Amino acid sequence: MRRDLIFAAVREAGRISRADLVRRTGMARMTVNSLVADLLAAGVLAEEAAAPTGERAGRPARSLTLGPAAGGVVGAVISADGVRVAEADLTGSILDERHHHIDTSDPVTALDAIASVITGTGRVWSTVAGLSAPISGGIVQSSSVLPGWAGIAPAAELSRRVGHRVIVRNDADLCLLGEVGYGVAAGHQDVCYLRVATGIGCGLLLGGVVHHGATGVAGEIGHVQVDETGALCHCGNRGCLETIASPRQILAALETGYGAPITAEQAVELARTDATAERIMADAGRMIGRVVAALANGINPSLVVLDGPLISSDGPIVSGVVESLHRYAQPEVVESTAVRVSALGGRAALLGAVGAALRATPAARGERAFASASSPAPSSVAAPGRRERLVRREMIVEALRGRGSTARSDLVKITRLPRAAVVDILAELRHDGVVELCAPAEPRAGRPSPHFRLTAGGGRLIGLALAGPGIRAVVADGTGHVEESLTVPFPMSNDSHPILRATAEMARELFERHGPEARIAVSVPSPVHPETGRFGARSVLPMFSGFAPAEEIATAVGRPVLVENNAQLAALAEMRRGAARGSRDVLYLKADQHTGAGIVAGGRMHRGAIGYAGEVGHLNVRDIGPLCICGSRGCLSAFLTPAYFGALLENRPSAGGGSPGSQLAAGIFRTGEDRLLSLASGGDRPARRALLDAGRLIGRIVAPLCDVLNPGVVVVGGRFVEAGAFVVDGVREALMRHCAPSAAAGLKVVPAELGSDAEVLGAIEMLL
Numbered sequence: 001m002r003r004d005l006i007f008a009a010v011r012e013a014g015r016i017s018r019a020d021l022v023r024r025t026g027m028a029r030m031t032v033n034s035l036v037a038d039l040l041a042a043g044v045l046a047e048e049a050a051a052p053t054g055e056r057a058g059r060p061a062r063s064l065t066l067g068p069a070a071g072g073v074v075g076a077v078i079s080a081d082g083v084r085v086a087e088a089d090l091t092g093s094i095l096d097e098r099h100h101h102i103d104t105s106d107p108v109t110a111l112d113a114i115a116s117v118i119t120g121t122g123r124v125w126s127t128v129a130g131l132s133a134p135i136s137g138g139i140v141q142s143s144s145v146l147p148g149w150a151g152i153a154p155a156a157e158l159s160r161r162v163g164h165r166v167i168v169r170n171d172a173d174l175c176l177l178g179e180v181g182y183g184v185a186a187g188h189q190d191v192c193y194l195r196v197a198t199g200i201g202c203g204l205l206l207g208g209v210v211h212h213g214a215t216g217v218a219g220e221i222g223h224v225q226v227d228e229t230g231a232l233c234h235c236g237n238r239g240c241l242e243t244i245a246s247p248r249q250i251l252a253a254l255e256t257g258y259g260a261p262i263t264a265e266q267a268v269e270l271a272r273t274d275a276t277a278e279r280i281m282a283d284a285g286r287m288i289g290r291v292v293a294a295l296a297n298g299i300n301p302s303l304v305v306l307d308g309p310l311i312s313s314d315g316p317i318v319s320g321v322v323e324s325l326h327r328y329a330q331p332e333v334v335e336s337t338a339v340r341v342s343a344l345g346g347r348a349a350l351l352g353a354v355g356a357a358l359r360a361t362p363a364a365r366g367e368r369a370f371a372s373a374s375s376p377a378p379s380s381v382a383a384p385g386r387r388e389r390l391v392r393r394e395m396i397v398e399a400l401r402g403r404g405s406t407a408r409s410d411l412v413k414i415t416r417l418p419r420a421a422v423v424d425i426l427a428e429l430r431h432d433g434v435v436e437l438c439a440p441a442e443p444r445a446g447r448p449s450p451h452f453r454l455t456a457g458g459g460r461l462i463g464l465a466l467a468g469p470g471i472r473a474v475v476a477d478g479t480g481h482v483e484e485s486l487t488v489p490f491p492m493s494n495d496s497h498p499i500l501r502a503t504a505e506m507a508r509e510l511f512e513r514h515g516p517e518a519r520i521a522v523s524v525p526s527p528v529h530p531e532t533g534r535f536g537a538r539s540v541l542p543m544f545s546g547f548a549p550a551e552e553i554a555t556a557v558g559r560p561v562l563v564e565n566n567a568q569l570a571a572l573a574e575m576r577r578g579a580a581r582g583s584r585d586v587l588y589l590k591a592d593q594h595t596g597a598g599i600v601a602g603g604r605m606h607r608g609a610i611g612y613a614g615e616v617g618h619l620n621v622r623d624i625g626p627l628c629i630c631g632s633r634g635c636l637s638a639f640l641t642p643a644y645f646g647a648l649l650e651n652r653p654s655a656g657g658g659s660p661g662s663q664l665a666a667g668i669f670r671t672g673e674d675r676l677l678s679l680a681s682g683g684d685r686p687a688r689r690a691l692l693d694a695g696r697l698i699g700r701i702v703a704p705l706c707d708v709l710n711p712g713v714v715v716v717g718g719r720f721v722e723a724g725a726f727v728v729d730g731v732r733e734a735l736m737r738h739c740a741p742s743a744a745a746g747l748k749v750v751p752a753e754l755g756s757d758a759e760v761l762g763a764i765e766m767l768l
Helices: 002-013 018-025 029-041 107-119 154-162 171-182 247-258 264-273 275-299 316-328 331-336 348-359 362-372 386-400 408-415 419-431 497-514 549-557 566-577 642-649 660-665 672-681 685-709 719-723 726-738 741-745 755-767
Strands: 045-048 063-066 072-079 082-089 094-100 124-131 166-170 191-196 200-206 303-307 338-341 435-438 451-454 461-466 470-476 482-489 519-524 562-565 586-590 596-601 713-717 748-751
Touching (some): 002 018, 002 029, 002 045, 018 029, 029 045, 072 171, 082 107, 107 154, 124 154, 124 348, 154 166, 166 348, 171 303, 191 275, 200 275, 200 685, 247 264, 247 275, 264 275, 275 596, 275 685, 303 316, 316 338, 386 419, 386 451, 408 419, 419 435, 461 497, 461 566, 470 497, 470 755, 482 755, 497 519, 497 549, 519 549, 519 566, 519 755, 549 562, 562 566, 562 755, 566 586, 566 596, 566 713, 566 755, 586 685, 672 685, 672 719, 685 719, 713 726, 726 748
Parallel strands (some): 072 124, 191 303, 303 338, 461 519, 519 562
Antiparallel strands (some): 045 063, 072 082, 191 200, 435 451, 461 470, 470 482
């Protein structure tokens, strides 16, 4: 770690004196001199006389720079048309770039070509290669681009050839990194990158983090099923997007029409003047756009980047994508989603590979350590070695965050810090009130090691949830243990302000009872903007539109309040204390007439650019369908309303006996949804079949989200689950049928465990 810090400081400065290194790193002069001597001897650093500048009196200090053995990094991309390799120095400057036109269908030939380039260079700190195929657990999965690579472990094979660690990633992820670092996606936090080449791949940036999925196969957009009776795909499904809109299919259609082979360059030019070529490519764009619209509603990116040999900014494919996005995505999502064409000329993956390789060098590790310790601190931290200590403190805190009770011996393994350093820093953190001793989560054999966890706050946590029946409240201690719960009936109406005032009054009463240190979070049934905290101005629920609920409640209560969407909070709760415990990639489905979804990606709630992530209730089932409250036709929610089950509910007695009219008069059923669930619970076969079919419909419509997000667990909650596992079985059946095999292979579909309390418990979890 200390050598990394020295290396990073010299790399960042370009030229630096030893005295400045002492100030920069916070290490003792003797330590710096010792480490520099080692690095000079290895040739990693070089020292040269500094020219007098007149700024300092006396003899000028000698300067340290990167030495001849400092080495560099290698980035590579393996695709159907060959191997591209770039060498870069540690500043990121490309020194050499070559395209090897070789047959990549044979993994041995391609790996040997990359290895020959790497071994012919100087010192290489890291190599990152991109592959046009999904990779799970280091093993290449089946793909249409490189079918011969299935079952190969390319990173291990290449590492054995070159003698150092190699990272191999899906090329769409590296393209995404290239666009974020050098292209049109710079500055964006939520990005969907689509490369329409031999296949159709997708890279996702969610909340500033590249998303890989539970098994590493996120982004399988080419195998989203768009036509159940379409052409057979190599994955085994019919009608995958690649079988309709990939360049291979587009060029084949043009070749049929023109009677001669057409190249991608010729197709782009033809589309400018020829109506047939324009229609073929525009139709492909519209098909891609329908899937993009589903992703826009589901993950809510701020930017969609299109790339590939047939993509041009003024071409018909881009126009078709934009047309479908406007047709099938929600208006506010459309307004906040930009569609751009890559300007990197097909080099995005290579630049992304170089950038990823640079981040794997010792210098980059040192720079991240500096960044971790760069927050404002008291003046006392300037003492020698204090900066390094701050880095180690942050490493231990990060290791404890989200893990709960952790043994000290496990912290040594996780952080790879010396045992004595871990013992010393834990004592300091305990003295500062950051961590506390705790009991083990479960008994362990052998000599006991003390267990630690982050210290919980002293105040009470108050969670509130607004739902159809009323307001649900839960009070928990600082660790999240529930101490009190209550429900106040309050009907939902077309005006949300009465229920918000009632929520604020309940919160004020709970604050008065539990003291000024209490904190509050509220679950609401509508998207909330992650930055402004406001409901959308054109929300599908007019009563929750155009204002900031947290501000209204906080004004009445007199203290800050957090507000979040109900499905997102339910997903968080099920991930931390419910059916998805242990999984970091979760899709929660709220199965009832108010269908929605919550997404947990890499252990974090994913809200989307404007808070609309998870709005699956407004994914399109069919163009000519029932009218939805959002104003569109054929939305998923419109097929799950009580009115859609009307034929099933008319003139049918429930399990409780009596005529439907007498039961309604007695107030037994508040809604048609209640009646449907009562029939199914009582054994009515048509009602049970209806719920099973509802689950199948939900599963089929959210299958594209599973293909792209690659969750480990799909949790099915909502009111439909109250009648039994019928809707869960339907969702599971549809996902196994319609998802790409690589996404379905590691997928579990389970019923929610927390029931109607998931949302309010999610509010508690958000406060922890």
